[in-house]
Amino acid sequence: MAQFADVAAAAACLHGLDRSDLVRCRAACQALRESACDPLTALLVKGRPTPTRAEQRVAALRAMGSVSAPKDAHRQTVANAAAGFLRDKEASVRLVAVATFAKAAAGLEDAATTAVSALGPVMTDVDPGVNAAAGRALLRLVPREHCAAKQVASLARRQMRNRDEWVICAALEALARFAGKSDALVQEVAPLVRGSPLWTVRLAAARALPALAPRGDAVACAALKAGADDHQPAVRRVAAAALIHLAASPWQPLLDKKAAEWEAARRPKRRKVARAGTAW
Incomplete structure (x- = not known):
């Protein structure tokens, strides 16, 4: 294990490996897992597919979201890369971009401000799924007492105009938390x-x-x-x-x-009136 720690300390040695080798390094031990995060993220960000292939953009975003590291620089790189896809023309890409951004931004020092600036405009997205996902992500990233809470409440109030049930539900949850x-x-x-x-x-x-x-x-x-x-x-x-x-x-x-039950019990009951030709 000591030799793995030495290799991890010299993380620059991993930068020459391709994507598949870096994935295998991450499975070796915790030290290599953390050391491989930076070069693997750099490869994923650098190798982002062209905008004409939505399924590849989704795959790249999911891959970036699965590479986690405790360093803020790494998380900031992933968050910035995911934020670039929040305006993608495909709703499926925007939806995965919201999830990837939220996961990466959760470890940043000022996650709330970063999240509001990036996800705030997405709360008006034309796709209801993306719209609601952005609102739910802000619930996780913005503390109740943060200065950006009122801004989130204002955005949630705009969401109330939407006709989709999940967007309205997400807006109501945000209002309950941030509006006061x-x-x-x-x-x-x-x-x-x-x-x-x-x-x-x-x-x-x-x-x-x-x-x-x-x-x-x-x-x-x-x-x-x-x-x-x-x-x-x-x-x-x-x-x-x-x-x-x-x-x-x-x-x-x-x-x-x-009181309602008592009033109902006090009401006089109507007596049945026998019809002609019938016996009691």
């Missing part, structure tokens, strides 16, 4: 709990409301009460749990339910 309390957003999100034809959107909206509305908010509570009677069990569970967080008192939803 907002009456305007409550007015926009609450109708989705009871009015959206997509149960995934109703679920995401019910999950987002506790983060957007203050405790006791009448609009949010009314929407969640309607969601608690949704025909989808998952929506009912999330809405009921969210209602406990938002109600003026945590016991209020239970008290309201018991």
